Amino acid sequence: MTTVAMGRARGASAAWLVARRELRDFSRDWRLLGPILLLTIFFPWLMNLTAGMAVDFVNRYGAPLVAERLIPFLLLVVGFFPISFCLVIALESFAGERERQSIEPLLAAPISNRQLYMGKMVAALVPPLAAAYLGIGVYLLGLWLNIGWLPTAMLLTQILLLTSAQAFVMVGAAVVISSQTTSVRAANLLASFIIIPAAQLIILESMVMFWARYEVLWGILLALMICGVMLARIGIHLFNREELLGREIDLLDMRWAGRVLRSTFFAGARSPGEWYRGLFSRSLPQLKIPALIMVLALVLGYTIGIRLSATYTLPLDVLSIGRAPPGAELDLRSFGLLTGRGWAWVMSNNLRAILLASFLGAFSFGVAGVVLLMAPVGIIGYFAGNLALAGLNAPLLIGGLVAPHGLAEVPAMILAGAAILRLGLAWVSLPQGTSLGESWLRAVGEWARVGVGLVVPLLAVAAALEVFVTPLVAIRVLTGF
């Protein structure tokens, strides 16, 4: 065995030692074990009853398809329920030890952060998984005995994998919460941030399953696995022995937060010129890779738009672009174009879009923010595709209708998207020796620097071009010069 392999084996053994102790502790607590066993058996029985009644009911009215779709969905639900009520174990993993003050001897032992974290994670994962598999087993046994229904091997594999991935994500998030809170009470409160998205995921999965688009479940499984791995990585990255012993981890210190934000935003600059020099020399170089990702995302959005135009082609009469009528400029004014009011409306609309993308991106590793910014480019791609399919000069039309203000708006989107990505990824790219709060505040400060210094001015210029220049160019293009 190589040294690396021996090290890994030792590491796994230490993690398993921690996990085994936790599991033994869990197995001795009847207040946890009793309800979990009871619920694990009761819910599948209830679902069985539901499935049986549903089958009878829909068969009576000649709609066997509903039962056919309902039974696999209930299979997913019986796997999900035990995971949700077993979350209490994961939420208690670190916060509980802190409260009982039993964490310090463990932290003083030669067990690495990774081993300790993985041990806790495994210990928190085993009970919900065992309960979920037991629940699924009870449900299937009941169905087989009552109505003789058995799932296909593919469906069963999908459900088991989805259940495991959901447990991995939910437990992963719960352990992160537990390691970042001072009490079980706080951890339980924050668990809503797990339960609500998980419930929404179940709704999405139910839609997919009722539509019988089972192949989509593979995509959901992949997304869940990525999310789970990222959560585990965040957890290990954020795990800090020091903060586990500290009492002020969740203390809200607005003054300190204000100081961190101010110091990041101003970065010691004494004049606007110095501030802008700092922005270009320090902040912008850090955005190189996120900006590249953003450019690729916009290209991807445009390409997706073009591809969708082939599938969902607009009727030709919608695209009947004729000559602009006389007095078109006056009509434009009535729409608010070519006026200051129009500029304010476009500017505020763009700002709201950027703020919404930032908010969504901040809590989704930047992904939701980037997707939102991709949407308008995708729509442009979709129209460009439709114009080309209709035999019109798409580059000329798109160039005339979009390019003038796009010259400022696209760079603004790229910079905003890059800053959002950095903000969203602040959770996973914690600088050594920096707390989560500080890292997050610094990322917000950097986001604000780029926003105020570049994105807002670019958006202001773009809005001016969109309101005062683009309409005129569009008229020229539409009227064939």
Next chain:
Amino acid sequence: MVRFLIECEELCKRFGRLQAVDRVSFRVEAGEVMALLGPNGAGKTTTLRMLASILTPSSGQATVNGFDTLTQPDQVRRSLGLLTEHHGLYTRMRADEYLTFFGRAYGLPEAEITRRADELLHRLDIADSRKRRLGEFSKGMRQKLALARALIHDPTVLLLDEPTSAMDPASARLVRDAILALRGGARAIVVSTHNLAEAEMLADRIAIIRQGRLIEQGTPADLKERVLGNAVMELRLTEPVDGHTRALPKEVHVLESGERWLRYATDDPARDNPALLRSLAEAGASVLSLAERPRSLEEVYLKVMGNPPVAEADGA
């Protein structure tokens, strides 16, 4: 072999705006017991946690058994046993399971764990309770088991945070005896305590911390001399002292006196005490006793902390 098993150099720890530990430096040799004294919040526990590689120093550095606490935390943790301020036991485990868990965490072979656990449980007089759940243990028993946990891997360095707090006198004595038995050899022990009598009993050296700063350190005798001044002698006569004060040598400085007793200070007791006895004998005084007045570590501590000891009403 490393001479100083613990070395701290300008160790600092800041929590936000609070300077918990401020440039603390000390060394502890193999075979030495050092007591860390100080009021609550002085920085004793923070110092121990930095030595145990649980907290990262804001600046300064420390080595334990020759290993850097910052860059070699795993080796540091293997070298030391930490008795934490709160015993923090897993109450659903049994005593033998608990020690086995920590023995495995320290990478000991199973046979060694069994042998060490057995030895420690007997030494700390809790062997009969090895199969009991820890939730059923009394406070004193929990503290003893926590000490056994800290010792399970026979560490070279032992950090004990309030080792006898919450213990009845008999248990406290048992633990103190266990600590005394551990001193010597190749082990260094740091005891953080509020119990000054215990510190004096256990420690070769005392370090006093106030508001994160180490303000005094030395052997108990050194500290008494440095902080309280020269030794104070107490002379008792069988008759009133008034008639004999003229017989005292001029090197003797009387500090206070009663009807039949007086206390004095002298720069050189070996020279002045025999001279004093000779003068008194020549003056016909009958001496009942002459002895150095015992001075406690408490007096040193209170003086260092800025609270002078309460004067005794009467020496008689």
